[in-house]
């Protein structure tokens with residue numbers, strides 16, 4: 001099939017950037033979206049032009065590297081699908097497709113479709129862990145964990161940290177991302193010990209990084225390739241309120 | 253070249269315990285004087301960086317992705333082995349050790365493998381303590397599944413995302429140390445070369461992938477945990493960025509490369525759909541617990557799967573290997589699939605596929621139970637192929653997946669270059685000629701959490717050497733070489749894209765040095781690769797400049813290394829005149845088509861010493877001594 005692509009081009013963080021239109025004439029329906037871009041880039045390189053920079057690595061929907069807004073929707077709007085797993089059979093011959101980077105202040109554009117998501121790493125560094133150093137841990141079966149709790153923790157832990165939730169949110173809120181980590185660890189006995197400390201630290205770092213407030217539009221959940229549920233945001237709000245309350249009253 | 257494996261003396265089962273006691277220690281207050289450079293943030297690198305920092309060492313960690321959380325370990329699906337014997341089904345450290353040695357077709361080091369089996373148990377404890385949400389039973393205790401090459405259930409898993417959860421555990425431990433200021437993290441930073449001072453590894457030269465800046469970092473030791481080299485085949489189940497650059501450049505600086513020809517072709521991947529393809533997708537081996545592999549009995553049978561009656565189907569793994577059935581080890585299952593397709597009985601486009609059928613399991617367990625176990629894999633299959641595997645069998649075909657070969661290391665995981673340690677898939681140490689499923693995650697974490705923290709201290713305590721400054725001449729000269737190479741890549745300005753050159757190289761290596769190899773084919777490849785390399789340097793086209801984010805340049809630099817490394821791979825395969833594990837030489841097979849080892853002449857590790865590009869490398873042999881197990885012809889019948 002033939003497609004018209006309007007792709008965001010931006011030399012670097014200081015450049016203003018803008019859309020450039022390209023024709024893709026040899027698109028096969030079995031290609032993934034990124035493979036389609038590979039072919040476009042082959043053409044550009046053959047003409048001695050700079051290929052379109054975009055991030056990807058695993059190309060199977062798990063590393064969270066790919067980050068394209070396709071026709072206005074992060075990852076392109078196929079349910080539970082990252083851009084690298086989106087296949088061209090979902091597009092029509094002759095269609096025009098716009099491709100942009102994540103757009104959010106805490107994720108500055110590095111080049112073309114590549115953004116800087118360091119802010120997510122900083123949030124985890126401030127508290128998204130269990131402080132268990134290597135060694136000296138009890139037998140793995142010493143603490144039984146109910147299947148329900150462990151399944152729910154896994155539902156949250158599946159987050160791939162791609163940032164689509166932020167890109168979809170009109171406030172650029174990172175609440176879905178933060179809530180997934182807070183819930184994953186908070187649901188397990190191993191993570192409960194540091195629950196209050198964790199939630200306070202992660203929310204503080206999130207705010208400092210310039211992510212906006214959550215107004216519960218649900219846009220994040222709709223685009224999340226791992227279908228992380230909004231319920232985790234409610235849980236985060238509860239955990240946060242409890243932690244603030246406890247620290248205000250000096251309870252330990 | 254001195255290849256002393258430093259295997260401790262004494263009975264196998266107590267070697268590691270004794271060795272830990274014999275290793276010299278660095279006092280807690282002195283640890284912060286040592287700086288360790290860890291290249292790679294996958295399971296091996298992240299676990300090492302976190303643990304060393306917890307111990308008090310100063311650590312710098314590098315990865316090429318934008319975050320350490322995205323290392324390719326994230327993609328591992330099926331699970332991680334450990335000899336916990338929670339199922340009371342006869343597992344033990346000894347059995348895991350034995351299965352791994354046998355699975356590796358008696359080409360791995362006994363002492364290393366035994367240690368791996370021993371520490372496997374602590375790994376699970378550690379991961380649970382970090383909050384890894386492994387699958388559990390209703391009792392609240394941990395669940396297990398079976399993997400190929402084993403008759404016990406010892407595989408721990410987190411749905412189909414075990415690697416993701418283990419890596420996030422290690423990443424979080426690493427993040428904690430970054431937050432505490434004990435680790436300095438350098439994402440989007442690619443190691444370009446290794447720097448030696450007085451024969452010791454003392455630093456790396458790296459390229460900042462955002463602005464192209466070349467810089468040097470010096471340390472008291474360098475750890476490479478940079479993963480495997482599967483993309484030498486172009487198409488593989490690896491991430492598109494996986495590369496051989498770090499290990500190959502270390503090889504060019506003197507590190508021996510061991511057994512490069514031991515590559516693993518995984519039986520259950522989604523078949524190739526066209527030339528546009530950039531990677532192949534694995535369908536986890538765990539599917540073989542409940543899926544049955546078959547092809548039609550008749551050649552060229554074009555009927556739909558459901559039109560073929562039961563008695564006209566050949567469940568070839570169950571037929572050929574009744575005691576392991578669909579869970580035969582990977583090398584054997586892949587070859588059997590290839591044989592069926594070579595015989596004209598393959599299914600799907602080009603006859604390059606076999607069925608993996610869940611109909612019986614769905615009948616037995618019900619669709620919800622199958623969905624609970626493998627739902628995400630079925631979804632992934634549907635996204636890629638557009639087919640629903642609950643309704644019709646999956647089509648699968650073997651694809652390059654893992655590389656057992658890697659830099660040679662001794663029992664302490666140190667290469668023959670003092671101060672250069674190699675962990676995870678990047679080293680050669682534990683899997684012999686074939687890796688069993690769910691053992692790579694185990695090895696990466698064993699190396700990082702439980703081996704290197706002990707052995708690196710011994711190196712520091714025995715070699716009291718100053719850490720050089722990066723203004724040392726050695727750094728300047730390596731930086732110069734790196735800059736020259738980049739300029740050279742940019743200045744060719746020829747007519748071929750990197751991708752097309754990589755594709756051509758990968759096709760050649762796949763055809764001549766893939767699932768089946770023979771002398772004539774390998775000789776052809778060894779002749780053809782230097783020609784391709786020449787064309788590469790005459791005719792590639794790399795747009796853009798050196799001082800900017802330049803994806804084409806990154807790829808060019810990696811492919812340039814594959815262009816040299818591929819020859820080493822084929823030379824190793826050519827010299828090993830036997831079949832073992834993933835290395836199948838068609839000239840050496842038993843009457844019923846199984847790999848025919850030659851223990852008399854080849855029970856050694858082949859460690860290659862670089863002699864210069866376009867020169868044949870030197871072969872060094874580390875002979876393999878088996879004290880505990882008897883080398884036998886592997887049988888899974």
Ligand SMILES: Cc1cc2nc3c(=O)[nH]c(=O)nc-3n(C[C@H](O)[C@H](O)[C@H](O)COP(=O)(O)OP(=O)(O)OC[C@H]3O[C@@H](n4cnc5c(N)ncnc54)[C@H](O)[C@@H]3O)c2cc1C
Nearest residue numbers: 292293294295296316325330331443479676677690692693
């Ligand atoms: C699809 C798939 C499924 C798998 N499933 C399983 C499974 O179920 N069970 C199992 O046991 N094993 C499995 N494996 C194998 C296993 O995942 C890998 O062998 C293992 O995770 C490798 O870990 P590692 O830490 O050695 O390397 P990686 O995780 O590959 O990490 C390499 C690191 O090195 C960095 N790096 C590489 N080159 C450079 C450079 N030049 N400069 C700077 N940094 C660099 C990368 O950025 C990355 O951080 C699977 C593999 C694949 C591909």
Ligand code: FES
Nearest residue numbers: 057059064066084
């Ligand atoms: S490239 Fe890994 S999720 Fe898309």
